[in-house]
Amino acid sequence: MLTSTERPPASASIRGKLTRSGVAEGEASKGATTRARIMARALELAGQVGLESLSIGDLARELGLSKSGLFAHFRSKERLLLDVLEVAAEHFNARIFRPAVRAPRGEARLVALFEHWVKQIHSRELPGGGCVFMAGAFEWDDRQGPVRERVVAHFKTLHSTLVRAARISVEEGQFRRDLDLDQFANELHAILLKYHLEARLLRNRKALTHARRSFERLLAEARV
Numbered sequence: 001m002l003t004s005t006e007r008p009p010a011s012a013s014i015r016g017k018l019t020r021s022g023v024a025e026g027e028a029s030k031g032a033t034t035r036a037r038i039m040a041r042a043l044e045l046a047g048q049v050g051l052e053s054l055s056i057g058d059l060a061r062e063l064g065l066s067k068s069g070l071f072a073h074f075r076s077k078e079r080l081l082l083d084v085l086e087v088a089a090e091h092f093n094a095r096i097f098r099p100a101v102r103a104p105r106g107e108a109r110l111v112a113l114f115e116h117w118v119k120q121i122h123s124r125e126l127p128g129g130g131c132v133f134m135a136g137a138f139e140w141d142d143r144q145g146p147v148r149e150r151v152v153a154h155f156k157t158l159h160s161t162l163v164r165a166a167r168i169s170v171e172e173g174q175f176r177r178d179l180d181l182d183q184f185a186n187e188l189h190a191i192l193l194k195y196h197l198e199a200r201l202l203r204n205r206k207a208l209t210h211a212r213r214s215f216e217r218l219l220a221e222a223r224v
Contacts, residue, residue: 035073038063042084043091043132050135051081051147078146085150088132095120097161106172107219110165114188114215118208121196131196159185166222175222187218 041062046054056077060070074080096116103112133154140148162185169175191214198207 031073034065038065038070038073039083039087042080043087046081046084046088046132046135050139051084051132052139054081054084056080081147082150084132085136085147085154089154092133106169106174107223110169110188110219113162113165114192117192118195118211121192121199134193134196159189162188169222174224176224179222184218184222188215191215191218 038059042054042059045059045062054077056070056074057067059080060067063070074083096113099116100109100113103109133151136147136151137155140151159182163181166175166179166181166184166188170177170179170181191211194214195207195211198204198210204210
């Protein structure tokens with residue numbers, strides 16, 4: 001048992017705990033910063049070379065990190081790919097869906113969604129210059145595993161969101177009550193996917209005009 005003279009002063013003990021706490025917080029903050037930098041570059045590379053070609057080794061070299069150090073953040077390539085998809089989904093939601101929700105319910109919200117989506121494609125602001133989920137759809141369409149499941153989940157959620165947006169327009173009395181919501185969502189997504197192809201790969205100057213005409217026709221056919 002320590003005597004009163006042997007015990008460290010309470011203030012010293014508290015300072016020690018605060019110092020250790022500060023070091024731990026600093027290390028956690030540094031780790032979070034490093035991880036964020038890794039994810040940003042990983043998303044860019046995935047947009048350029050696709051998910052399957054993204055490797056921990058290449059990513060480490062790009063960032064000037066050791067392969068073992070980068071591996072410690074993810075433990076496997078599969079985990080890295082899943083995290084990249086999560087970040088890509090967040091980018092998509094933040095730039096397209098969340099801004100669109102600020103528009104009034106009904107057709108105006110669908111128009112806002114379309115415009116934000118087109119702007120995101122046309123502005124070439126997609127990380128790495130391409131859509132990671134579109135690349136993933138081609139790379140993983142005939143494969144199994146968690147990465148494929150995450151890509152599938154994204155497109156199912158996307159479809160459900162478009163269906164819900166169309167349903168709100170029906171509830172607001174702006175679209176026909178007998179409107180086939182699934183068909184509407186399919187056609188809207190098809191217009192946007194086609195625009196992506198025409199604008200980015202084929203660099204068709206009329207791509208936006210064609211997309212807007214197709215979208216307006218879709219809305220006209222859906223209106224009461």
